Amino acid sequence: MGLRGGVWASCSVPCPGGGPVPQSRPTSPLASPQETLTGKYGEDTKLIYELQDQGGELLALRYDLTVPFARYLAMNKITNMKRYHVAKVYRRDNPATTRGRYREFYQCDFDIAGQFDPMIPDAECLKIVHEILSDLQLGDFIIKVNDRRILNGVFAVCGIPESKFITMCSTVDKLDKMPWEEVRSEMVGEKGLSPEAADHIGEYVQLHGGLDLIEQLLQDPKLSQNKLAKEGLGDMKLLFEYLTLFGITGKISFDLSLARGLDYYTGVIFEAVLLQPENDHVEEPVSVGSVAGGGRYDGLVGMFDPKGRKVPCVGVSIGIERIFSILEQRVKASGEKVRTTETQVLVATPQKHLLAARLKLISELWDAGIKAEILYKKDPKLLKQLQYCEDTGIPLAAIIGEQELTDGVVKLRDVATREEVDIPREKLVDEIRRRLEP
Amino acid sequence: MGLRGGVWASCSVPCPGGGPVPQSRPTSPLASPQETLTGKYGEDTKLIYELQDQGGELLALRYDLTVPFARYLAMNKITNMKRYHVAKVYRRDNPATTRGRYREFYQCDFDIAGQFDPMIPDAECLKIVHEILSDLQLGDFIIKVNDRRILNGVFAVCGIPESKFITMCSTVDKLDKMPWEEVRSEMVGEKGLSPEAADHIGEYVQLHGGLDLIEQLLQDPKLSQNKLAKEGLGDMKLLFEYLTLFGITGKISFDLSLARGLDYYTGVIFEAVLLQPENDHVEEPVSVGSVAGGGRYDGLVGMFDPKGRKVPCVGVSIGIERIFSILEQRVKASGEKVRTTETQVLVATPQKHLLAARLKLISELWDAGIKAEILYKKDPKLLKQLQYCEDTGIPLAAIIGEQELTDGVVKLRDVATREEVDIPREKLVDEIRRRLEP
Numbered sequence: 001m002g003l004r005g006g007v008w009a010s011c012s013v014p015c016p017g018g019g020p021v022p023q024s025r026p027t028s029p030l031a032s033p034q035e036t037l038t039g040k041y042g043e044d045t046k047l048i049y050e051l052q053d054q055g056g057e058l059l060a061l062r063y064d065l066t067v068p069f070a071r072y073l074a075m076n077k078i079t080n081m082k083r084y085h086v087a088k089v090y091r092r093d094n095p096a097t098t099r100g101r102y103r104e105f106y107q108c109d110f111d112i113a114g115q116f117d118p119m120i121p122d123a124e125c126l127k128i129v130h131e132i133l134s135d136l137q138l139g140d141f142i143i144k145v146n147d148r149r150i151l152n153g154v155f156a157v158c159g160i161p162e163s164k165f166i167t168m169c170s171t172v173d174k175l176d177k178m179p180w181e182e183v184r185s186e187m188v189g190e191k192g193l194s195p196e197a198a199d200h201i202g203e204y205v206q207l208h209g210g211l212d213l214i215e216q217l218l219q220d221p222k223l224s225q226n227k228l229a230k231e232g233l234g235d236m237k238l239l240f241e242y243l244t245l246f247g248i249t250g251k252i253s254f255d256l257s258l259a260r261g262l263d264y265y266t267g268v269i270f271e272a273v274l275l276q277p278e279n280d281h282v283e284e285p286v287s288v289g290s291v292a293g294g295g296r297y298d299g300l301v302g303m304f305d306p307k308g309r310k311v312p313c314v315g316v317s318i319g320i321e322r323i324f325s326i327l328e329q330r331v332k333a334s335g336e337k338v339r340t341t342e343t344q345v346l347v348a349t350p351q352k353h354l355l356a357a358r359l360k361l362i363s364e365l366w367d368a369g370i371k372a373e374i375l376y377k378k379d380p381k382l383l384k385q386l387q388y389c390e391d392t393g394i395p396l397a398a399i400i401g402e403q404e405l406t407d408g409v410v411k412l413r414d415v416a417t418r419e420e421v422d423i424p425r426e427k428l429v430d431e432i433r434r435r436l437e438p
Numbered sequence: 439m440g441l442r443g444g445v446w447a448s449c450s451v452p453c454p455g456g457g458p459v460p461q462s463r464p465t466s467p468l469a470s471p472q473e474t475l476t477g478k479y480g481e482d483t484k485l486i487y488e489l490q491d492q493g494g495e496l497l498a499l500r501y502d503l504t505v506p507f508a509r510y511l512a513m514n515k516i517t518n519m520k521r522y523h524v525a526k527v528y529r530r531d532n533p534a535t536t537r538g539r540y541r542e543f544y545q546c547d548f549d550i551a552g553q554f555d556p557m558i559p560d561a562e563c564l565k566i567v568h569e570i571l572s573d574l575q576l577g578d579f580i581i582k583v584n585d586r587r588i589l590n591g592v593f594a595v596c597g598i599p600e601s602k603f604i605t606m607c608s609t610v611d612k613l614d615k616m617p618w619e620e621v622r623s624e625m626v627g628e629k630g631l632s633p634e635a636a637d638h639i640g641e642y643v644q645l646h647g648g649l650d651l652i653e654q655l656l657q658d659p660k661l662s663q664n665k666l667a668k669e670g671l672g673d674m675k676l677l678f679e680y681l682t683l684f685g686i687t688g689k690i691s692f693d694l695s696l697a698r699g700l701d702y703y704t705g706v707i708f709e710a711v712l713l714q715p716e717n718d719h720v721e722e723p724v725s726v727g728s729v730a731g732g733g734r735y736d737g738l739v740g741m742f743d744p745k746g747r748k749v750p751c752v753g754v755s756i757g758i759e760r761i762f763s764i765l766e767q768r769v770k771a772s773g774e775k776v777r778t779t780e781t782q783v784l785v786a787t788p789q790k791h792l793l794a795a796r797l798k799l800i801s802e803l804w805d806a807g808i809k810a811e812i813l814y815k816k817d818p819k820l821l822k823q824l825q826y827c828e829d830t831g832i833p834l835a836a837i838i839g840e841q842e843l844t845d846g847v848v849k850l851r852d853v854a855t856r857e858e859v860d861i862p863r864e865k866l867v868d869e870i871r872r873r874l875e876p
Contacts, residue, residue, distance in 0.1 A: 059487075116814030123797070127804065245797040247805075359561070359683040366565065367685075376554030 047091040061090040065109040066264070066315060067300065073113055074304035079311050080114040086320070102321060111315030113301070119235055122268045122296060123242035125316045129272050129292045130248045132318060138291070138326060140275040144208075144255040147236055148265050148295070150217075151205075153229020154256070157222040158200040160193070166263055167191060172205050173259035176273075176289070180206060208255040211240050232267070239268065260295060268314065269295030274326070291319045339393040344371045344436055346394045348385040350401040355379070357400050361410065365398070368429040372398075389415040396432060485529040499528040503547040504702070504753060505738065511551055512742035517749050518552040524758070540759060549753030551739070557673055560706045560734060561680035563754045567710050567730045568686045570756060576729070576764060578713040582646075582693040585674055586703050586733070588655075589643075591667020592694070595660040596638040598631070604701055605629060610643050611697035614711075614727070618644060646693040649678050670705070677706065698733060706752065707733035712764075729757045777831040782809045782874055784832045786823035788839040793817070795838050799848065803836070806867040810836075827853040834870060 050060045062068050065085050073081065086108045093103060110128055112121035126143060133141045151172065152165050160168060171186050180202055187198040204223075207213060214237050223229045236254060243249045260269045272292040294316030301311035331338055347362040349355075355378050365372040373394070375385055382399075389397050399411040399420070409422040412431060423431045487499040500506050503523050511519065524546045531541060548566055550559035564581060571579045589610065590603050598606060609624050618640055625636040642661075645651060652675050661667045674692060681687045698707045710730040732754030739749035769776055785800040787793075793816050803810040811832070813823055820837075827835050837849040837858070847860040850869060861869045 112814070114814070117816045120793075120797075120812075120814040120816075127801070131804065241794075242797055245794055246801045355555075355558075356679075356683055359558075359680055363565070363684045366569070374558075376550070376552070376558040378555040378558075 047093050063091060064089050064317070065107050066111070066297065066317070069109070069111055069113075069315075070297070070300040070311075070313065071304045073301050073311055073313075074309075078113070082110075082112045084108070084110045105321045108318040108320045109315055110318075111313055113311050113313040115312055119238045119242055119268070122314045123239055123246060125294060125314055126239075126243060126252065126270060127246045127248060129270070129294075129316055129318070130246075130251060133272060133274075133291065136323065136327075138274055138323065141251060141272055141291070142275060143252050143270055143272045143292075144258040145236070145239070145252060145268065145270045146255055146258040147232035147268050148260075149228040149232030149267060150223075150236065150256065151259055153223055153226040153232060154201060154204045156226055156228065158197050158204075160197065160201075164191065168201075169259040170261050171259075172201070172257060173261050175205065175257040175259075205257045205259075208253050208257070210249065210252070210254060211237070213254050214240065235268065260293065264297040264300045265295040266298045267296035269293075270316070289322075291322050292316055293319075337393065341373075341392055341394070342371050343373045343392065343394045345373075345396045345398050345432055346385060346389050347372055347374045348380075348382060348397050348399045350382045350399060352379040354400065354402070357405060361398060361400055365429065365432070370429060370432055386413075386415070396435060398428065398432075485531050487528045487530055501529060502527050502755065503545050504549070504735065504755070507547070507549055507551075507753075508735070508738040508749075508751065509742045511739050511749055511751075512747075516551070520548075520550045522546070522548045543759045546756040546758045547753055548756075549751055551749050551751040553750055557676045557680055557706070560752050561677055561684060563732060563752055564677075564681060564690065564708060565684045565686060567708070567754055567756070568684075568689060571710060571712075571729065574761065574765075576712055576761065579689060579710055579729070580691050580713060581689055581708055581710045581730075582691050582696045583674070583677070583706065583708045584693055584696040585670035585706050586698075587666040587670030587705060588661075588674065588694065589697060591661055591664040591670060592639060592642045594664055594666065596635050596642075598635065598639075602629065606639075607697040608699050609697075610639075610695060611699050613643065613695040613697075643695045646691050646695070648687065648690070648692060649675070651692050652678065673706065698731065702735040702738045703733040704736045705734035707731075708754070727760075729760050730754055731757075775831065779811075779830055779832070780809050781811045781830065781832045783811075783834045783836050783870055784823060784827050785810055785812045786818075786820060786835050786837045788820045788837060790817040792838065792840070792843075795843060799836060799838055803867065803870070808867060808870055824851075824853070834873060836866065836870070 048060050048063050050058070065087060069083075069085070072078070086106060088104055089107050090104055110125065112124065114121075126145070129143055148169070151169060152162075155165050155168050156162070168187075168191065171183060171191060174186070175183055184198045184202060187193040187201070188195055193201075207217075209216075214233055217223050218230070218233050218237070223233070240249060240252070240254070243252055258269060258271055260271065270293065271290050273290050294314070296312070296314040298310060298312040301313060302308045345365060347358050347365065349358050358374050362372050362374050375388060386397060388394070395415055397413040397415060399413055401411070404411055404422070407422070408425050410425055410428050411420050412423050412428070412435075413420045414435075486501050488496070503525060507521075507523070510516075524544060526542055527545050528542055548563065550562065552559075564583070567581055586607070589607060590600075593603050593606050594600070606625075606629065609621060609629060612624070613621055622636050622640060625631045625639070626633055631639075645655075647654075652671055655661050656668075656671050656675070661671070678687060678690070678692070681690055696707060696709055698709065708731065709728050711728050732752070734750070734752040736748060736750040739751060740746045783803060785796050785803065787796050796812050800810050800812050813826060824835060826832070833853055835851040835853060837851055839849070842849055842860070845860070846863050848863055848866050849858050850861050850866070850873075851858045852873075
């Protein structure tokens with residue numbers, strides 16, 4: 001499974017969601033000073049949950065895991081770290097539960113912080129996204145990549161002033177949800193661009209491809225004269241080289257329409273989208289769109305350091321809520337029953353007045369590490385106990401009645417086949433383990 | 439390990455902290471309407487973090503996992519559930535980090551909800567606490583048990599009016615931190631009891647023992663006339679019977695001074711405390727005190743149900759932060775190095791211009807599920823790469839140079855012994871797996 005696979009699992013710090021880590025504690029706090037969060041999310045700042053002033057402290061709930069991670073690095077003077085983090089974030093948004101959008105939801109982030117040679121960590125982030133989406137078998141997907149420096153270069157050669165670069169990014173970013181014509185009118189109407197400048201931008205941002213496109217743009221008479229764009233295109237070429245070595249370029253598209261809404265990206269940006277199968281047999285198709293996204297943010301840590309010391313970072317956020325809503329719908333559609341417990345054995349009795357025998361036996365099983373349950377009734381009916389096994393998918397029942405107590409055995413029942421065998425009590429644990437072997 | 443052992447692992451719903459569960463989502467939200475939380479925590483209500491009103495909603499951060507669990511059951515009309523939950527809670531308290539007290543900290547709860555025969559789920563909660571504390575080898579411990587009904591019966595026979603029962607509980611609860619004389623003066627001074635009533639209470643609440651004490655109190659001329667106390671003592675006897683079958687009475691103490699501060703308990707209450715070893719060699723002894731606590735709260739779910747329908751519950755909260763602070767200090771004292779990564783292999787090169795070879799090899803290892811890392815540098819020195827393995831405890835290095843590329847082999851180095859063997863590339867994954875077998 002991807003979430004524990006090779007590249008992902010080599011990440012240095014385990015997820016705090018799996019329990020606090022004894023040695024290092026990379027969990028950045030859920031509540032941060034309000035000014036920590038404001039000014040990092042552009043137009044989305046209005047979605048931040050703020051806490052009441054209760055004694056001179058203005059705090060806010062985290063909006064994502066990236067800004068708290070950057071603050072954590074700065075506050076602890078860490079210049080080098082690779083970690084993943086699965087935890088909840090909060091947005092005052094309108095929930096859309098069918099699409100996996102909630103006000104409180106899990107994010108699942110992977111980030112590499114540190115001063116390294118270009119594009120090596122960036123390529124690893126994309127490899128991780130590829131590994132997770134492949135292993136989860138979510139269907140066909142594509143990972144769009146772009147670079148903020150290329151986009152800014154495009155804006156520059158189209159005559160846009162630098163002060164408008166960030167707002168232009170949010171407008172271009174809408175190209176995955178609306179056609180170019182609408183994006184163009186926003187540029188001209190709301191953002192005050194000349195129709196010619198908008199059209200010029202349109203020529204670039206509608207391009208997508210692979211190494212060919214990178215080479216073509218490196219030859220582009222205007223773009224190749226722009227320092228930022230040239231740097232971005234050079235790194236993009238390097239990135240494709242590394243992704244070729246990783247064997248994943250088949251799923252990667254260099255897409256100039258990808259802009260990502262957030263303010264803090266400074267280099268490579270990327271976003272993974274699921275592709276709807278052409279022949280869609282699912283009755284209620286899930287419109288999920290983007291399932292992972294991220295990029296390079298070299299300036300964010302410096303914003304939290306008193307001396308402005310920078311720590312370059314690149315990271316990715318996996319949309320686990322969206323992925324789970326797809327998996328849920330798929331399970332629902334398949335009609336398969338999913339077990340909600342891991343219980344291996346139900347300890348049952350066929351007659352009354354045998355609660356003590358059940359408690360003694362289950363205690364033995366628990367002490368041996370067997371996952372066992374009993375019904376919390378003094379004298380449950382045997383039928384009810386067996387029905388419980390079938391309802392919850394417990395594979396074995398260990399039945400102990402008066403006869404079994406006298407004989408020193410336990411009747412082990414296979415719930416599926418209904419076969420029953422008397423097992424000497426001292427061999428019960430071994431027999432259960434043997435039956436449960438994969 | 440206890441946290442995954444027999445009794446604990448048989449709990450039906452896995453911890454949301456380990457990732458959201460596809461089928462059921464037992465995660466109660468972090469933010470609740472403020473009125474949900476007020477009036478549940480007695481004097482501790484002042485420690486609740488409240489959110490700013492941002493559009494007519496008054497919300498608060500959860501103070502524990504119990505009240506949100508009760509609200510979850512009521513809102514979803516669930517009458518029957520066993521689950522564990524590891525997640526963060528929030529308290530506007532004064533942090534004391536050395537004692538493992540934070541404003542934001544993990545709680546780890548296990549609860550059984552439903553109408554069952556008396557004391558069977560209650561005994562299971564105690565068995566779980568016993569299993570966890572034993573398996574973690576935290577040293578000697580004792581689990582104190584009592585029953586709110588016994589305490590209330592004591593108050594009643596000592597002439598205390600029912601309206602004062604809850605506040606009397608918080609006073610008695612201080613007996614683990616201060617001597618009886620001080621508790622007595624709080625009763626007389628602050629709570630307005632007569633010295634005789636206080637002394638009478640003192641005769642009872644300083645008692646502790648086992649089955650003998652239960653029998654003795656069942657014969658107590660006054661207490662045995664009190665309906666509540668009689669019920670509580672009857673159930674306590676049953677509980678000890680079940681705990682004997684579970685083989686754990688050696689660590690259980692029926693202790694009448696145990697009161698637990700919270701308002702919502704209605705029956706059995708319990709608290710586990712670590713005992714300091716007599717011969718203490720640790721330089722900085724950790725004063726941790728209570729590491730788990732809980733009890734029965736049969737009225738809480740009904741408070742959230744519009745029709746007041748009750749769902750009896752019993753549960754326990756494991757103080758994982760405190761347990762971790764003990765484990766951390768122990769590791770520190772032992773001087774042992776704890777690995778912070780699970781990386782199995784570092785892919786290294788001895789010469790320059792071999793980044794492509796490293797990337798190709800690591801990609802093969804990742805794809806085979808091997809946990810591998812590289813240094814994010816184009817041309818790192820071999821010494822630096824091997825030093826990194828030693829510093830971080832990576833056991834193997836897969837070294838690929840020009841000669842190895844020509845020969846189709848990889849030099850596999852055991853970092854500890856410094857032994858190196860050439861392995862044919864196609865056999866590398868198997869050889870790594872073989873070496874890493876336990």
